[in-house]
Amino acid sequence: MDKKLKILFISSEVEGFSKTGGLADVAKSLPIELRNLGHEVKIITPFYRAINHSEDAQQLLNLVLKTDYSRPDIHFQVHQLDLDGIPVLTIDNAHYFDRDGLYGEDNRAYQDNGERFAFFSWAAIKACDAMDFTPDIIHCNDWHTGLVPYLLKTRYADNSRFADTKTVFTTHNACYQGIFDKSQLNIIPEVGSCMDDRVLDNYSYINYLKVGLTYSDKINTVSPNYASELLTPLGSHGMSELFIRRIHDFEGILNGCDYNDWNPETDPYIPVNFSATDISGKEICKNTLQKEVGLPSSDNPFFGMVCRITDQKGFGLILPMLERFLKHNVQVVIVGSGEPSITGQLNAIAAHFPNKFKFINIYSDKLAHMVEAGADFFLMPSIFEPCGLNQLYSLAYGTLPIVRAVGGLKDTVLDYDQDPDSANGFVFFDPNPNQLLHILRRALLLYIEHPEEMLRLKTKAMQSHFYWSDAAKHYEHLYYSALKKLHF
Ligand SMILES: Nc1ncnc2c1ncn2[C@@H]1O[C@H](COP(=O)(O)OP(=O)(O)O[C@H]2O[C@H](CO)[C@@H](O)[C@H](O)[C@H]2O)[C@@H](O)[C@H]1O
Known part of the structure:
Protein backbone atom coordinates (compact mmCIF):
# COMPACT_ATOMS: atom_id res chain seq x y z
CA MET A 1 0.00 0.00 0.00
CA ASP A 2 1.25 3.49 -0.83
CA LYS A 3 2.18 5.60 2.18
CA LYS A 4 -0.16 8.19 3.62
CA LEU A 5 0.89 11.68 2.63
CA LYS A 6 1.38 15.03 4.29
CA ILE A 7 -0.31 17.54 2.01
CA LEU A 8 -0.18 21.33 2.15
CA PHE A 9 -3.10 22.72 0.15
CA ILE A 10 -2.67 26.41 -0.79
CA SER A 11 -5.61 28.40 -2.08
CA SER A 12 -6.56 32.07 -2.18
CA GLU A 13 -10.13 31.22 -1.10
CA VAL A 14 -11.83 28.45 0.85
CA GLU A 15 -15.61 27.92 1.08
CA GLY A 16 -16.87 28.69 4.58
CA PHE A 17 -14.13 31.33 5.10
CA SER A 18 -13.83 33.38 1.91
CA LYS A 19 -15.33 32.95 -1.54
CA THR A 20 -15.77 34.67 -4.87
CA GLY A 21 -16.33 31.57 -7.02
CA GLY A 22 -15.79 27.89 -7.65
CA LEU A 23 -12.16 27.77 -6.47
CA ALA A 24 -13.45 28.13 -2.90
CA ASP A 25 -15.79 25.14 -3.27
CA VAL A 26 -12.90 22.96 -4.44
CA ALA A 27 -10.58 24.19 -1.66
CA LYS A 28 -13.08 22.97 0.90
CA SER A 29 -14.35 19.70 -0.57
CA LEU A 30 -11.14 18.23 -1.97
CA PRO A 31 -9.05 18.57 1.24
CA ILE A 32 -11.86 16.93 3.23
CA GLU A 33 -11.97 13.94 0.88
CA LEU A 34 -8.16 13.67 0.86
CA ARG A 35 -8.26 13.60 4.65
CA ASN A 36 -10.97 10.91 4.44
CA LEU A 37 -8.52 8.82 2.40
CA GLY A 38 -6.18 8.93 5.41
CA HIS A 39 -3.81 11.73 4.40
CA GLU A 40 -2.72 14.54 6.72
CA VAL A 41 -3.89 17.79 5.15
CA LYS A 42 -3.35 21.42 6.10
CA ILE A 43 -4.83 24.33 4.15
CA ILE A 44 -3.18 27.76 3.84
CA THR A 45 -5.13 30.85 2.77
CA PRO A 46 -4.98 34.63 3.35
CA PHE A 47 -6.61 36.19 6.42
CA TYR A 48 -8.84 38.68 4.59
CA ARG A 49 -10.84 41.31 6.45
CA ALA A 50 -14.04 39.51 5.44
CA ILE A 51 -12.91 36.06 6.50
CA ASN A 52 -15.72 34.17 8.26
CA HIS A 53 -15.18 32.77 11.77
CA SER A 54 -12.21 35.12 12.30
CA GLU A 55 -13.26 35.40 15.97
CA ASP A 56 -12.38 31.67 16.37
CA ALA A 57 -8.86 32.14 15.01
CA GLN A 58 -6.05 31.08 17.32
CA GLN A 59 -2.74 32.82 16.78
CA LEU A 60 -0.04 30.24 16.12
CA LEU A 61 2.99 32.14 14.89
CA ASN A 62 4.48 35.59 14.58
CA ASP A 84 -14.15 19.74 9.69
CA GLY A 85 -11.04 18.81 11.69
CA ILE A 86 -8.58 20.10 9.03
CA PRO A 87 -6.31 22.98 10.16
CA VAL A 88 -6.86 26.10 8.06
CA LEU A 89 -3.79 28.31 8.49
CA THR A 90 -4.35 31.93 7.62
CA ILE A 91 -1.65 34.41 6.66
CA ASP A 92 -2.39 37.73 8.34
CA ASN A 93 -0.75 40.94 7.20
CA ALA A 94 -2.93 44.02 7.46
CA HIS A 95 -1.20 45.91 4.64
CA TYR A 96 -1.92 43.18 2.11
CA PHE A 97 -5.19 41.59 3.28
CA ASP A 98 -7.10 43.91 5.62
CA ARG A 99 -9.13 45.34 2.75
CA ASP A 100 -12.78 45.27 1.68
CA GLU A 105 -13.11 46.61 -5.14
CA ASP A 106 -15.81 48.13 -7.35
CA ASN A 107 -14.94 45.59 -10.02
CA ARG A 108 -11.35 46.89 -10.24
CA ALA A 109 -8.42 44.67 -9.28
CA TYR A 110 -6.03 45.96 -6.62
CA GLN A 111 -2.97 47.47 -8.33
CA ASP A 112 -0.59 45.54 -6.10
CA ASN A 113 -2.10 42.05 -6.54
CA GLY A 114 1.23 40.79 -7.89
CA GLU A 115 3.00 41.90 -4.74
CA ARG A 116 0.17 40.68 -2.47
CA PHE A 117 0.29 37.14 -3.81
CA ALA A 118 4.07 37.07 -4.09
CA PHE A 119 4.03 37.83 -0.37
CA PHE A 120 1.32 35.20 0.25
CA SER A 121 3.25 32.48 -1.62
CA TRP A 122 6.48 33.23 0.21
CA ALA A 123 4.71 33.51 3.59
CA ALA A 124 2.95 30.17 3.04
CA ILE A 125 6.29 28.39 2.59
CA LYS A 126 7.81 30.25 5.53
CA ALA A 127 4.85 29.31 7.76
CA CYS A 128 5.10 25.66 6.74
CA ASP A 129 8.78 25.67 7.64
CA ALA A 130 8.20 27.49 10.94
CA MET A 131 5.47 25.00 11.92
CA ASP A 132 7.90 22.16 11.42
CA PHE A 133 5.55 20.61 8.83
CA THR A 134 7.39 18.67 6.12
CA PRO A 135 4.92 18.15 3.29
CA ASP A 136 5.23 15.35 0.76
CA ILE A 137 3.03 17.38 -1.56
CA ILE A 138 2.36 21.07 -1.84
CA HIS A 139 -0.82 21.47 -3.87
CA CYS A 140 -1.08 24.95 -5.43
CA ASN A 141 -4.19 26.42 -7.04
CA ASP A 142 -4.42 29.07 -9.76
CA TRP A 143 -2.13 32.04 -10.43
CA HIS A 144 -2.23 33.36 -6.85
CA THR A 145 0.00 30.47 -5.79
CA GLY A 146 2.10 30.27 -8.96
CA LEU A 147 5.29 31.49 -7.29
CA VAL A 148 5.29 28.70 -4.67
CA PRO A 149 6.82 25.98 -6.91
CA TYR A 150 9.39 28.47 -8.18
CA LEU A 151 10.42 29.58 -4.70
CA LEU A 152 10.81 25.96 -3.64
CA LYS A 153 13.15 25.31 -6.55
CA THR A 154 15.20 28.49 -5.99
CA ARG A 155 15.26 30.22 -2.61
CA TYR A 156 14.34 27.03 -0.75
CA ALA A 157 16.33 24.62 -2.93
CA ASP A 158 18.87 24.02 -0.17
CA ASN A 159 16.35 23.78 2.64
CA SER A 160 16.42 20.14 3.73
CA ARG A 161 12.79 20.31 4.89
CA PHE A 162 11.62 20.52 1.28
CA ALA A 163 14.24 18.22 -0.25
CA ASP A 164 11.67 15.52 -1.04
CA THR A 165 8.60 17.75 -1.37
CA LYS A 166 6.84 17.68 -4.74
CA THR A 167 4.47 20.27 -6.13
CA VAL A 168 1.15 19.83 -7.93
CA PHE A 169 -0.48 22.82 -9.60
CA THR A 170 -4.17 22.92 -10.50
CA THR A 171 -5.46 25.38 -13.09
CA HIS A 172 -9.07 26.23 -12.27
CA ASN A 173 -9.29 28.92 -14.92
CA ALA A 174 -6.50 29.59 -17.42
CA CYS A 175 -8.08 32.87 -18.46
CA TYR A 176 -6.90 34.49 -15.20
CA GLN A 177 -3.12 34.38 -15.48
CA GLY A 178 -1.88 36.99 -13.01
CA ILE A 179 0.28 39.08 -15.34
CA PHE A 180 2.27 41.74 -13.50
CA ASP A 181 5.10 44.13 -14.06
CA LYS A 182 8.34 42.67 -12.74
CA SER A 183 8.56 45.49 -10.22
CA GLN A 184 5.80 43.80 -8.21
CA LEU A 185 8.35 41.16 -7.33
CA ASN A 186 10.76 43.61 -5.74
CA ILE A 187 9.90 42.19 -2.33
CA ILE A 188 11.60 38.96 -3.44
CA PRO A 189 14.51 40.48 -5.37
CA GLU A 190 16.29 37.38 -6.55
CA VAL A 191 13.09 35.95 -8.00
CA GLY A 192 12.41 38.84 -10.29
CA SER A 193 15.90 38.85 -11.72
CA CYS A 194 16.12 35.22 -12.82
CA MET A 195 12.80 34.68 -14.52
CA ASP A 196 13.25 33.54 -18.12
CA ASP A 197 11.14 33.77 -21.26
CA ARG A 198 9.16 30.67 -20.37
CA VAL A 199 7.29 32.74 -17.78
CA LEU A 200 7.64 36.29 -19.07
CA ASP A 201 5.12 38.01 -21.33
CA ASN A 202 6.60 40.68 -23.63
CA TYR A 203 9.93 40.42 -21.80
CA SER A 204 8.95 42.47 -18.75
CA TYR A 205 5.67 41.10 -17.42
CA ILE A 206 5.69 38.05 -15.20
CA ASN A 207 2.87 35.61 -15.79
CA TYR A 208 2.22 33.87 -12.42
CA LEU A 209 0.17 31.11 -13.99
CA LYS A 210 3.02 30.29 -16.35
CA VAL A 211 5.42 30.26 -13.39
CA GLY A 212 3.25 27.71 -11.56
CA LEU A 213 2.76 25.57 -14.64
CA THR A 214 6.44 25.65 -15.53
CA TYR A 215 7.98 24.84 -12.16
CA SER A 216 5.48 22.35 -10.65
CA ASP A 217 6.25 18.66 -10.77
CA LYS A 218 2.76 17.75 -11.98
CA ILE A 219 -0.01 19.93 -13.36
CA ASN A 220 -3.68 19.37 -13.93
CA THR A 221 -6.93 21.12 -14.68
CA VAL A 222 -10.46 20.47 -13.53
CA SER A 223 -12.00 18.38 -16.31
CA PRO A 224 -10.68 16.05 -19.02
CA ASN A 225 -12.31 18.06 -21.80
CA TYR A 226 -10.84 21.39 -20.65
CA ALA A 227 -7.46 19.62 -20.47
CA SER A 228 -7.80 18.72 -24.14
CA GLU A 229 -8.94 22.26 -25.00
CA LEU A 230 -5.88 23.71 -23.25
CA LEU A 231 -3.72 21.82 -25.74
CA THR A 232 -5.23 23.79 -28.64
CA PRO A 233 -4.57 27.39 -29.72
CA LEU A 234 -8.31 28.14 -29.71
CA GLY A 235 -9.10 26.83 -26.23
CA SER A 236 -5.96 27.61 -24.25
CA HIS A 237 -6.11 31.39 -23.63
CA GLY A 238 -2.78 31.64 -25.47
CA MET A 239 -1.06 28.97 -23.36
CA SER A 240 -1.20 25.87 -25.58
CA GLU A 241 2.56 25.76 -26.17
CA LEU A 242 3.19 25.51 -22.46
CA PHE A 243 0.59 22.79 -21.92
CA ILE A 244 1.93 20.84 -24.91
CA ARG A 245 5.46 21.16 -23.54
CA ARG A 246 4.28 19.59 -20.29
CA ILE A 247 1.87 17.08 -21.80
CA HIS A 248 3.41 14.10 -19.99
CA ASP A 249 2.88 15.76 -16.62
CA PHE A 250 -0.57 17.13 -17.41
CA GLU A 251 -4.08 15.71 -16.97
CA GLY A 252 -7.72 16.63 -16.41
CA ILE A 253 -9.46 15.59 -13.20
CA PRO A 264 -32.22 18.94 -1.62
CA GLU A 265 -33.05 16.41 1.12
CA THR A 266 -31.23 18.39 3.82
CA ASP A 267 -30.63 21.92 2.41
CA PRO A 268 -31.43 24.42 5.19
CA TYR A 269 -31.77 27.34 2.74
CA ILE A 270 -34.86 26.00 0.96
CA PRO A 271 -38.45 26.04 2.27
CA VAL A 272 -39.21 22.35 1.68
CA ASN A 273 -36.80 19.49 1.24
CA PHE A 274 -37.34 16.96 -1.53
CA SER A 275 -35.71 13.92 -3.13
CA ALA A 276 -35.64 11.91 -6.37
CA THR A 277 -38.33 9.58 -4.97
CA ASP A 278 -40.61 12.48 -3.96
CA ILE A 279 -39.92 15.61 -5.95
CA SER A 280 -43.21 17.31 -5.00
CA GLY A 281 -41.49 19.83 -2.67
CA LYS A 282 -39.76 21.38 -5.70
CA GLU A 283 -43.03 23.11 -6.64
CA ILE A 284 -43.11 24.91 -3.28
CA CYS A 285 -39.46 25.86 -3.74
CA LYS A 286 -40.42 27.41 -7.09
CA ASP A 299 -46.66 27.59 -13.55
CA ASN A 300 -44.67 28.85 -16.51
CA PRO A 301 -41.22 27.32 -16.93
CA PHE A 302 -38.61 28.99 -14.74
CA PHE A 303 -35.03 29.43 -15.99
CA GLY A 304 -32.38 30.27 -13.39
CA MET A 305 -28.74 31.31 -13.52
CA VAL A 306 -26.23 32.05 -10.75
CA CYS A 307 -22.70 33.10 -11.60
CA ARG A 308 -19.97 35.69 -11.60
CA ILE A 309 -21.12 38.22 -14.23
CA THR A 310 -18.31 37.95 -16.78
CA ASP A 311 -18.05 37.28 -20.50
CA GLN A 312 -16.91 33.73 -19.71
CA LYS A 313 -20.42 32.82 -18.59
CA GLY A 314 -21.97 33.50 -22.01
CA PHE A 315 -23.56 36.93 -21.64
CA GLY A 316 -22.45 37.69 -25.20
CA LEU A 317 -24.94 35.01 -26.26
CA ILE A 318 -27.67 35.78 -23.71
CA LEU A 319 -27.98 39.55 -24.14
CA PRO A 320 -28.71 39.56 -27.91
CA MET A 321 -31.53 36.98 -27.58
CA LEU A 322 -32.97 37.50 -24.08
CA GLU A 323 -35.76 39.90 -25.12
CA ARG A 324 -36.87 37.55 -27.89
CA PHE A 325 -36.97 34.68 -25.44
CA LEU A 326 -38.94 36.74 -22.91
CA LYS A 327 -41.78 37.09 -25.44
CA HIS A 328 -42.65 33.50 -24.51
CA ASN A 329 -44.54 32.60 -21.33
CA VAL A 330 -41.43 32.07 -19.25
CA GLN A 331 -39.75 33.42 -16.15
CA VAL A 332 -36.02 34.02 -15.91
CA VAL A 333 -33.87 35.03 -12.96
CA ILE A 334 -30.14 35.79 -13.05
CA VAL A 335 -28.27 36.17 -9.75
CA GLY A 336 -24.73 37.49 -9.77
CA SER A 337 -22.38 40.41 -9.54
CA GLY A 338 -19.57 41.56 -11.79
CA GLU A 339 -18.88 43.58 -14.91
CA PRO A 340 -20.88 46.83 -14.99
CA SER A 341 -21.16 46.77 -18.81
CA ILE A 342 -23.16 43.52 -18.52
CA THR A 343 -25.08 44.28 -15.31
CA PHE A 357 -37.27 38.65 -15.76
CA LYS A 358 -35.33 39.63 -12.66
CA PHE A 359 -31.65 40.40 -12.41
CA ILE A 360 -30.50 40.26 -8.78
CA ASN A 361 -27.13 41.98 -8.48
CA ILE A 362 -25.97 40.27 -5.30
CA TYR A 363 -23.71 37.57 -3.93
CA SER A 364 -25.98 35.37 -1.80
CA ASP A 365 -25.49 31.75 -0.79
CA LYS A 366 -29.13 31.52 0.22
CA LEU A 367 -30.41 32.75 -3.14
CA ALA A 368 -27.98 30.47 -5.00
CA HIS A 369 -29.48 27.46 -3.19
CA MET A 370 -33.03 28.72 -3.71
CA VAL A 371 -32.45 29.08 -7.47
CA GLU A 372 -30.93 25.61 -7.71
CA ALA A 373 -33.97 24.18 -5.91
CA GLY A 374 -36.78 26.27 -7.36
CA ALA A 375 -35.92 26.65 -11.06
CA ASP A 376 -36.96 24.15 -13.73
CA PHE A 377 -33.90 24.81 -15.87
CA PHE A 378 -30.43 26.21 -15.14
CA LEU A 379 -28.57 28.26 -17.75
CA MET A 380 -24.82 27.84 -18.38
CA PRO A 381 -24.13 28.91 -21.98
CA SER A 382 -20.46 29.49 -21.17
CA ILE A 383 -17.92 30.56 -23.78
CA PHE A 384 -15.42 28.41 -21.89
CA GLU A 385 -15.86 26.50 -18.64
CA PRO A 386 -12.96 24.65 -17.03
CA CYS A 387 -15.36 22.41 -15.14
CA GLY A 388 -18.35 24.28 -13.81
CA LEU A 389 -19.97 23.39 -10.52
CA ASN A 390 -23.46 24.86 -10.84
CA GLN A 391 -24.49 22.34 -13.49
CA LEU A 392 -23.58 19.62 -10.96
CA TYR A 393 -25.58 21.37 -8.23
CA SER A 394 -28.49 21.76 -10.67
CA LEU A 395 -28.48 18.05 -11.45
CA ALA A 396 -28.61 17.26 -7.73
CA TYR A 397 -31.76 19.40 -7.41
CA GLY A 398 -33.49 18.06 -10.54
CA THR A 399 -33.04 21.43 -12.27
CA LEU A 400 -32.15 20.62 -15.86
CA PRO A 401 -28.91 22.28 -16.99
CA ILE A 402 -28.87 23.97 -20.39
CA VAL A 403 -25.21 24.21 -21.34
CA ARG A 404 -22.82 24.83 -24.18
CA ALA A 405 -20.62 21.87 -25.06
CA VAL A 406 -17.35 23.24 -23.68
CA GLY A 407 -14.93 22.25 -20.95
CA GLY A 408 -16.39 20.32 -18.06
CA LEU A 409 -19.95 21.08 -19.18
CA LYS A 410 -19.37 18.70 -22.07
CA ASP A 411 -18.08 16.04 -19.67
CA THR A 412 -21.09 16.19 -17.36
CA VAL A 413 -24.27 17.03 -19.30
CA LEU A 414 -25.88 14.78 -21.93
CA ASP A 415 -28.34 16.28 -24.39
CA TYR A 416 -31.98 15.19 -24.46
CA ASP A 417 -32.30 15.04 -28.26
CA GLN A 418 -29.03 13.17 -28.68
CA ASP A 419 -30.02 10.37 -26.34
CA PRO A 420 -33.33 10.78 -24.46
CA ASP A 421 -32.75 7.72 -22.28
CA SER A 422 -29.44 8.71 -20.74
CA ALA A 423 -29.88 12.52 -21.04
CA ASN A 424 -29.77 14.76 -17.98
CA GLY A 425 -30.10 18.17 -19.66
CA PHE A 426 -29.72 20.13 -22.89
CA VAL A 427 -26.51 20.84 -24.81
CA PHE A 428 -25.77 23.18 -27.72
CA PHE A 429 -22.53 23.71 -29.60
CA ASP A 430 -22.08 26.95 -31.54
CA PRO A 431 -21.37 30.14 -29.58
CA ASN A 432 -24.21 31.89 -31.31
CA PRO A 433 -27.27 33.62 -29.73
CA ASN A 434 -29.66 31.92 -32.16
CA GLN A 435 -28.37 28.49 -31.14
CA LEU A 436 -28.99 29.41 -27.53
CA LEU A 437 -32.49 30.66 -28.32
CA HIS A 438 -33.17 27.47 -30.24
CA ILE A 439 -32.19 25.22 -27.36
CA LEU A 440 -34.15 27.29 -24.84
CA ARG A 441 -37.20 26.84 -27.05
CA ARG A 442 -36.58 23.09 -27.19
CA ALA A 443 -36.54 23.01 -23.39
CA LEU A 444 -39.66 25.17 -23.25
CA LEU A 445 -41.49 22.86 -25.64
CA LEU A 446 -40.66 19.78 -23.62
CA TYR A 447 -41.92 21.49 -20.47
CA ILE A 448 -45.22 22.50 -22.07
CA GLU A 449 -45.99 19.47 -24.21
CA HIS A 450 -44.54 16.58 -22.22
CA PRO A 451 -44.81 17.20 -18.48
CA GLU A 452 -44.46 13.47 -17.72
CA GLU A 453 -41.20 13.39 -19.72
CA MET A 454 -39.97 16.49 -17.87
CA LEU A 455 -40.60 14.71 -14.59
CA ARG A 456 -38.71 11.63 -15.77
CA LEU A 457 -35.80 13.79 -16.89
CA LYS A 458 -35.68 15.71 -13.60
CA THR A 459 -35.61 12.46 -11.66
CA LYS A 460 -32.94 11.10 -13.98
CA ALA A 461 -30.83 14.24 -13.45
CA MET A 462 -31.02 13.72 -9.69
CA GLN A 463 -29.51 10.30 -10.19
CA SER A 464 -26.36 11.65 -11.94
CA HIS A 465 -23.62 11.69 -9.33
CA PHE A 466 -20.18 13.31 -9.36
CA TYR A 467 -18.46 12.43 -6.11
CA TRP A 468 -15.53 14.35 -4.63
CA SER A 469 -14.33 11.04 -3.21
CA ASP A 470 -13.73 9.84 -6.80
CA ALA A 471 -11.88 13.05 -7.69
CA ALA A 472 -9.76 12.73 -4.52
CA LYS A 473 -8.62 9.26 -5.62
CA HIS A 474 -7.45 10.72 -8.94
CA TYR A 475 -5.55 13.46 -7.08
CA GLU A 476 -4.02 10.84 -4.81
CA HIS A 477 -2.76 9.05 -7.90
CA LEU A 478 -1.37 12.33 -9.29
CA TYR A 479 0.45 12.96 -5.99
CA TYR A 480 2.06 9.51 -6.05
CA SER A 481 3.19 10.05 -9.64
CA ALA A 482 4.66 13.44 -8.62
CA LEU A 483 6.61 11.75 -5.83
CA LYS A 484 8.14 9.37 -8.37
CA LYS A 485 9.48 12.27 -10.44
CA LEU A 486 13.16 13.04 -10.35
CA HIS A 487 14.22 16.62 -9.68
CA PHE A 488 14.34 18.82 -12.72
N1 LIG B 1 -23.89 35.73 -7.00
C1 LIG B 1 -23.60 34.58 -6.40
N2 LIG B 1 -24.19 34.26 -5.23
C2 LIG B 1 -23.89 33.09 -4.61
N3 LIG B 1 -23.05 32.16 -5.10
C3 LIG B 1 -22.44 32.45 -6.26
C4 LIG B 1 -22.67 33.64 -6.96
N4 LIG B 1 -21.93 33.63 -8.09
C5 LIG B 1 -21.25 32.46 -8.10
N5 LIG B 1 -21.57 31.75 -6.99
C6 LIG B 1 -21.06 30.44 -6.59
O1 LIG B 1 -19.70 30.33 -7.01
C7 LIG B 1 -19.46 29.02 -7.51
C8 LIG B 1 -19.17 29.12 -9.00
O2 LIG B 1 -18.55 28.00 -9.38
P1 LIG B 1 -18.21 27.61 -10.91
O3 LIG B 1 -17.34 26.42 -10.84
O4 LIG B 1 -19.47 27.38 -11.64
O5 LIG B 1 -17.52 28.88 -11.53
P2 LIG B 1 -16.17 29.77 -11.40
O6 LIG B 1 -16.07 30.35 -12.75
O7 LIG B 1 -16.26 30.71 -10.26
O8 LIG B 1 -14.98 28.77 -11.07
C9 LIG B 1 -13.76 28.38 -11.75
O9 LIG B 1 -13.21 27.33 -10.93
C10 LIG B 1 -14.10 26.25 -10.77
C11 LIG B 1 -13.47 25.28 -9.78
O10 LIG B 1 -12.51 24.46 -10.35
C12 LIG B 1 -14.44 25.61 -12.11
O11 LIG B 1 -15.46 24.64 -11.89
C13 LIG B 1 -14.98 26.68 -13.07
O12 LIG B 1 -15.21 26.12 -14.35
C14 LIG B 1 -13.98 27.82 -13.15
O13 LIG B 1 -14.42 28.84 -14.04
C15 LIG B 1 -20.69 28.22 -7.20
O14 LIG B 1 -20.63 27.68 -5.91
C16 LIG B 1 -21.79 29.29 -7.26
O15 LIG B 1 -22.97 28.92 -6.59
Missing part, protein backbone atom coordinates in the same frame (compact mmCIF):
# COMPACT_ATOMS: atom_id res chain seq x y z
CA LEU A 63 6.90 35.61 11.63
CA VAL A 64 9.12 37.94 9.63
CA LEU A 65 10.14 37.88 5.98
CA LYS A 66 13.46 39.57 5.38
CA THR A 67 13.51 41.24 1.98
CA ASP A 68 16.65 43.17 1.11
CA TYR A 69 18.48 45.99 2.81
CA SER A 70 16.57 48.67 0.94
CA ARG A 71 13.12 47.56 2.18
CA PRO A 72 11.66 47.03 5.62
CA ASP A 73 11.06 43.47 6.83
CA ILE A 74 7.52 42.15 6.46
CA HIS A 75 5.88 40.98 9.67
CA PHE A 76 2.91 38.62 9.61
CA GLN A 77 0.92 36.30 11.83
CA VAL A 78 -0.37 32.81 11.20
CA HIS A 79 -3.73 31.97 12.75
CA GLN A 80 -5.40 28.60 12.81
CA LEU A 81 -9.05 27.95 11.99
CA ASP A 82 -10.81 24.64 11.60
CA LEU A 83 -12.52 23.00 8.63
CA GLY A 101 -12.28 42.85 -1.22
CA LEU A 102 -10.32 39.67 -1.84
CA TYR A 103 -8.81 40.74 -5.16
CA GLY A 104 -10.27 44.19 -5.75
CA LEU A 254 -13.18 16.30 -13.02
CA ASN A 255 -14.41 18.31 -10.02
CA GLY A 256 -17.12 16.81 -7.84
CA CYS A 257 -20.30 17.99 -6.19
CA ASP A 258 -20.31 18.38 -2.42
CA TYR A 259 -23.51 16.51 -1.53
CA ASN A 260 -23.30 17.67 2.09
CA ASP A 261 -23.67 21.29 1.01
CA TRP A 262 -25.81 20.73 -2.08
CA ASN A 263 -28.48 18.21 -1.13
CA ASN A 287 -43.25 29.45 -5.52
CA THR A 288 -41.02 30.66 -2.71
CA LEU A 289 -38.30 31.62 -5.19
CA GLN A 290 -40.82 33.60 -7.27
CA LYS A 291 -41.85 35.54 -4.14
CA GLU A 292 -38.26 36.03 -3.03
CA VAL A 293 -37.19 37.60 -6.34
CA GLY A 294 -40.44 39.50 -6.90
CA LEU A 295 -41.93 37.54 -9.79
CA PRO A 296 -45.64 36.63 -9.87
CA SER A 297 -46.66 33.13 -8.89
CA SER A 298 -46.95 31.10 -12.11
CA GLY A 344 -26.28 47.58 -16.80
CA GLN A 345 -27.79 45.79 -19.82
CA LEU A 346 -29.41 43.15 -17.62
CA ASN A 347 -30.99 45.88 -15.49
CA ALA A 348 -32.34 47.60 -18.60
CA ILE A 349 -33.97 44.39 -19.87
CA ALA A 350 -35.39 43.61 -16.41
CA ALA A 351 -37.08 47.05 -16.39
CA HIS A 352 -38.96 46.13 -19.59
CA PHE A 353 -40.12 42.70 -18.40
CA PRO A 354 -40.96 43.13 -14.68
CA ASN A 355 -43.20 40.04 -14.53
CA LYS A 356 -40.87 37.77 -16.45
